[in-house]
Amino acid sequence: MATKKNKSSIRPLRLGSEWPYAPAPESAAIARINEQYELFIDGKWQKPAEGTYFDSINPATEKKLYRASLATEKDVDKAVAAARKASDKYWKKMSPAERGKYIFRIARLMQEQARELSVMETLDGGKPIRESRDFDIPMACNHFFYYAGWADKLEYAFTNRTPKPIGVAAQITPWNFPLLMAAWKIAPALATGNTVVLKPAETTSLTTLKLASIIQEADLPPGVVNIITGAGITGAALVRHPGINKIAFTGSTAVGKLIQQETAASNKKLTLELGGKAANIIFSDAPIDQAVEGVVNGIFFNQGHVCCAGSRLYVQESIAPLFIQKLKDRMATLLVGDPMDKNTDIGAINSAEQLEKINYYIRLGKKEGSLHYESAASLPKKGYFCQPTLFTKVAQSSRLAQEEIFGPVLAILTFRTEDEVIEKANNTPYGLSAGVWTDKGSRIFNMSKRLKAGVIWANSYNLFDPTSPFGGYKESGYGREGGLHGLLPYVSF
Amino acid sequence: MKKLLPAVYNPLLLAGPAIDQTGVEERTTRFTKRSIKAASKMQGLLLTLRMIDLTTLEGKDSVGKVEQLCYKALHLHDIFEGLPTVAAICVYPSHVHTAKKALLGSSVKVASVATAFPSGQSNLPIKLEETRFAVEEGADEIDMVISRGKFLAGEYAYVFDEIAAIKTACGAARLKVILETGELGSLDEVRKASQLAIAAGADFIKTSTGKIQPAATLPVTLVMLETIRDHYYKTGTMVGMKPAGGISTSKLALHYLVMLNETLGADWMDPHWFRFGASSLANNVLMQIAKEKEGCYQSANYFSVD
Numbered sequence: 001m002a003t004k005k006n007k008s009s010i011r012p013l014r015l016g017s018e019w020p021y022a023p024a025p026e027s028a029a030i031a032r033i034n035e036q037y038e039l040f041i042d043g044k045w046q047k048p049a050e051g052t053y054f055d056s057i058n059p060a061t062e063k064k065l066y067r068a069s070l071a072t073e074k075d076v077d078k079a080v081a082a083a084r085k086a087s088d089k090y091w092k093k094m095s096p097a098e099r100g101k102y103i104f105r106i107a108r109l110m111q112e113q114a115r116e117l118s119v120m121e122t123l124d125g126g127k128p129i130r131e132s133r134d135f136d137i138p139m140a141c142n143h144f145f146y147y148a149g150w151a152d153k154l155e156y157a158f159t160n161r162t163p164k165p166i167g168v169a170a171q172i173t174p175w176n177f178p179l180l181m182a183a184w185k186i187a188p189a190l191a192t193g194n195t196v197v198l199k200p201a202e203t204t205s206l207t208t209l210k211l212a213s214i215i216q217e218a219d220l221p222p223g224v225v226n227i228i229t230g231a232g233i234t235g236a237a238l239v240r241h242p243g244i245n246k247i248a249f250t251g252s253t254a255v256g257k258l259i260q261q262e263t264a265a266s267n268k269k270l271t272l273e274l275g276g277k278a279a280n281i282i283f284s285d286a287p288i289d290q291a292v293e294g295v296v297n298g299i300f301f302n303q304g305h306v307c308c309a310g311s312r313l314y315v316q317e318s319i320a321p322l323f324i325q326k327l328k329d330r331m332a333t334l335l336v337g338d339p340m341d342k343n344t345d346i347g348a349i350n351s352a353e354q355l356e357k358i359n360y361y362i363r364l365g366k367k368e369g370s371l372h373y374e375s376a377a378s379l380p381k382k383g384y385f386c387q388p389t390l391f392t393k394v395a396q397s398s399r400l401a402q403e404e405i406f407g408p409v410l411a412i413l414t415f416r417t418e419d420e421v422i423e424k425a426n427n428t429p430y431g432l433s434a435g436v437w438t439d440k441g442s443r444i445f446n447m448s449k450r451l452k453a454g455v456i457w458a459n460s461y462n463l464f465d466p467t468s469p470f471g472g473y474k475e476s477g478y479g480r481e482g483g484l485h486g487l488l489p490y491v492s493f
Numbered sequence: 494m495k496k497l498l499p500a501v502y503n504p505l506l507l508a509g510p511a512i513d514q515t516g517v518e519e520r521t522t523r524f525t526k527r528s529i530k531a532a533s534k535m536q537g538l539l540l541t542l543r544m545i546d547l548t549t550l551e552g553k554d555s556v557g558k559v560e561q562l563c564y565k566a567l568h569l570h571d572i573f574e575g576l577p578t579v580a581a582i583c584v585y586p587s588h589v590h591t592a593k594k595a596l597l598g599s600s601v602k603v604a605s606v607a608t609a610f611p612s613g614q615s616n617l618p619i620k621l622e623e624t625r626f627a628v629e630e631g632a633d634e635i636d637m638v639i640s641r642g643k644f645l646a647g648e649y650a651y652v653f654d655e656i657a658a659i660k661t662a663c664g665a666a667r668l669k670v671i672l673e674t675g676e677l678g679s680l681d682e683v684r685k686a687s688q689l690a691i692a693a694g695a696d697f698i699k700t701s702t703g704k705i706q707p708a709a710t711l712p713v714t715l716v717m718l719e720t721i722r723d724h725y726y727k728t729g730t731m732v733g734m735k736p737a738g739g740i741s742t743s744k745l746a747l748h749y750l751v752m753l754n755e756t757l758g759a760d761w762m763d764p765h766w767f768r769f770g771a772s773s774l775a776n777n778v779l780m781q782i783a784k785e786k787e788g789c790y791q792s793a794n795y796f797s798v799d
Contacts (some may be wrong), residue, residue, distance in 0.1 A: 008728035013722070014759035019536060019750070024528035130526065289719045290516025325726065333755040343528050439511035459513050 007270050015332040027128045031119040036067040039075055040212035042082035043222025049074035056205060057355045060339050060348040060383040068205045071228035071477040073237045080243040083168040083195040086223030091195050093163055098460035100151030103190050105218040117207055121179055124206040126348030127302050129340050139464060140183035146466035147187035147489035150487060163491035165193030165271060167314045169246035170238045174251045175201035175350050176305040182208045182483045185248050186225060192490040197226045199238055203351050205229040244268060253475050271479025271489045273471060275404040276432030279425035280310030280461060282309040284319045286437035292326045298435060298461040300388050303349055304408040308433035310461055312401055313412045314421050320414045324392060331375040331388050346408060349384040358386055358407030365391045365400040396424055431473025435461045499661050503655040506692040512680040521711035524752040530731055535785050538576060538778050541746045544764045546604055548583040548772050559588045563595035565799045570779045579775060580764040581634060584626040593631035604634035608659060611702035613638040617655055624662040638671040638702060641676045649689060656693035669697035669735055675705040675715045683713055687720035697733035708738025711748060718756045737770025743781040746774060
C-alpha cells in the first residue's frame with residue numbers, strides 16, 4: 001500500500017508548458033475592414049453631420065483598426081426619422097410572413113460570412129477566436145433564425161390578444177458581445193414589426209457595421225434598421241429623442257439608472273439588462289471536477305467581461321481546500337495571449353480603461369487582506385492583458401465580493417449550510433444569474449426558488465439558447481430578452 | 494523488494510464525488526481543440542510510439558505470430574533511423590515465454606493478460622494460479638480484469654480482495670487492472686471502480702479488454718485520470734493509466750496526450766505512467782511521422798502489417 005506522505009511534501013503537478021502546442025493563428029486577412037465607416041441611415045452609408053470620426057483599436061496589439069463616425073444629434077434625428085418613415089411606409093404594413101423571410105435572409109447571410117464575422121469580432125474586441133467562432137457568431141445567427149420563425153406566429157405567442165408593433169426602437173449594445181447583443185435586440189424587434197435605430201459600443205462597432213452591410217445585402221427596405229456609431233453623447237441623444245417608442249439598453253447599472261431617470265416622464269417603453277455579481281455555489285456533494293470547469297467557464301469566459309459572470313464563488317467549507325487546489329491546477333493550463341490563436345483560452349482585455357479598472361480591484365483586494373493568486377502564464381508585452389486571478393479568504397463585507405469587476409477576477413467565499421449560502425448569495429443589489437452545483441435534485445429546486453436571480457444554472461454555467469429568456473432582478477435590470485418572453489417588450493395590445 | 498501487505502477493504506474507499514456526464518463530455522471536447530502541428534506533433538507522435546503496448550490477444554495467436562510482433566516492437570520502421578521502441582508487448586500467458594525470449598536484452602516489457610481474460614468468470618485460485626504462471630514465465634506486467642458481475646451486484650469487498658490477492662501474486666510485476674468500462678454502465682461506476690482498484694493496489698488502471706464495445710473513450714479516460722489525480726493529491730503516490738481498444742489513429746492518440754498533459758501534467762507524460770493498448774495505432778503513427786518527415790503521405794503498403 002502507498003504510504004501516506006505529509007501533504008505539504010507532495011510535489012505539485014507539473015502542468016503547463018512542457019509540451020508546447022503549435023501556434024495556430026487565424027488569418028486577419030479574412031476580415032475585409034474599411035479604413036473608415038460612415039453611418040448606416042435610411043439604407044445608405046451617410047457621413048456624420050459634424051464630420052467627426054474616432055479611431056477604434058485592436059486591444060491585443062494597441063494598433064488602430066479603423067475609423068468610425070461619431071453620430072451627433074442631427075444624425076440621430078435623421079436616423080429616427082428614417083426609422084419612422086420605414087415603419088409607416090413598409091415594415092408595419094408588410095405581411096408577417098414576408099417580414100420573416102427578410103429575417104431568415106439576414107440569418108443565412110450571417111452564417112455564410114461567419115468566419116469573417118468571427119475574425120472581425122476578435123480583432124475589434126480582443127476575445128479569443130475560439131469563442132467568437134464557436135459561441136458569439138453562431139449564437140447570433142441562431143437568434144435571427146429563431147425570431148424569424150416567430151414573425152408570422154405572434155398570435156400563438158399571445159393567445160386571444162392582438163399583438164401590434166410599438167414603432168421605433170432605440171437600442172444600445174455593450175462591448176462584451178457586440179454582434180450577439182445586436183442580434184438579441186434587432187431580431188425580436190424586426191419579428192414583431194418594429195423598426196430600429198441601434199448604437200453599438202464605442203470600442204466595438206465593427207461587427208455591427210458589418211451586420212449593416214449584410215442587412216443592405218438582404219435588401220431590407222431602407223430605414224428598417226439604422227446603425228449609428230458613436231460615444232456616450234450619441235447614446236444620450238438617442239435616448240432623449242422624442243421620436244422613439246422604446247429603449248432597449250444593455251450595459252452598466254450606472255448608465256441604466258441615468259436612462260431610467262431620463263425616460264421617467266415619457267411613455268417610452270424601457271428594458272434594461274445591466275450589471276451582475278453572480279454567485280456560483282458549490283455544495284460538497286457536487287460533481288467536483290466538472291464544477292471546477294464550470295467555475296473556470298463562469299469567470300474566465302470572455303476575460304470575465306460577462307454581465308452574468310460567476311464572479312462570487314461560494315464553496316462549502318468541507319471541500320474548500322481541495323476545490324481551490326483543483327481550481328489553481330486548472331488555471332495553470334489556461335493559455336493567455338494572442339486572441340487570434342485558436343489555442344488561446346483568455347484573450348485581451350477590451351480597453352485600457354477596463355484594464356485599469358480591473359487592476360484597481362486587484363490592488364483593492366490585496367489591500368482588503370484577501371489572498372491573491374494568479375496563474376503563472378506569461379503575458380504578451382503589447383496589448384491589454386490580465387492574468388486569470390483569484391482571491392481566497394474573501395469576506396462577504398469586502399468590496400471585492402460586492403462590486404462588479406467585469407474582468408478575470410474571482411472572489412472565493414465559503415459557507416456551511418444551505419440557508420446561509422442563500423442569504424449570502426441574495427445579499428447583493430444585483431440579481432442577474434447564479435449557479436448551483438449539487439448532485440441532489442431536490443436541492444436544485446429549492447435553491448432555484450429562493451435565489452433572487454433571473455437565470456439559474458444547475459451543474460452548468462454560461463449556457464445560452466435563443467429559446468430561453470434572459471434578464472435580471474433588482475439592479476440587474478428588467479425585461480427579458482430571448483425566447484417567447486423576448487417578444488413582449490416589442491409589442492402592444 | 495519490500496514485502497507488501499495486502500490492502501484491506503473499507504467501504505469508505507468508495508466515497509467519491511459525483512460525475513456529471515455532460516460536464517465531462519464538454520471538457521473532453523476542449524482537449525480536441527488544441528493545435529498539435531509540426532514540432533509539437535512530432536514530439537507527441539514519438540511519445541505515442543514509446544507508450545504503445547503492442548497487443549495480440551487472439552485465439553489463433555501462435556509462436557510465429559508472437560515472434561513477428563516482437564520483432565516489430567524492436568524494429569518499428571527501420572528505414573527511419575532513431576525511432577524508439579514500443580513500451581511493451583501484450584500477450585496471453587501461454588505466449589509470455591516466447592515473447593520474453595524474443596525481446597531478451599531490450600527494454601521492451603512483456604505484459605500478460607491474466608485472471609480468465611477477458612470475462613474474468615472463474616474462481617480466485619485459478620486466477621491466482623494463472624497470474625503466478627505468467628509471472629514465472631517472465632511477465633513484467635500483469636493485465637487483470639475485475640469481476641464485473643460481482644462489482645455490479647455490489648460485492649465490492651469481493652472485487653477488492655480479488656485485486657489485492659492478484660497484486661500479491663504479481664510479486665515484482667506491475668499490475669494493470671482492467672475495469673472494462675464498457676460494461677459498467679455509467680461514469681459514476683467508472684469512478685467507483687477506479688477508486689476500488691487503486692485502493693486495492695493497482696499500479697495502473699486500464700479501461701478495457703478490447704473485446705467489448707465501447708472500449709476506451711475520452712470521457713471514460715478523463716474520469717479515470719481525475720481519480721488518479723485525487724489519489725495523488727491525497728497520498729502523493731502516482732498511479733498509471735492505460736486506455737485500451739479503439740484508439741487506432743494518431744489524431745485520437747494526440748487528443749489523449751493533450752488530456753493527460755492538462756490533467757496530470759508532465760510527470761505522467763512517460764511510458765512508465767501512461768500506455769496505449771492498441772494493435773493498429775503504431776502503423777498509423779508511423780505514417781504520420783513519414784508525412785512529417787517527407788511532406789506527403791505514403792501508401793499503407795510501405796508499413797509492415799502484423
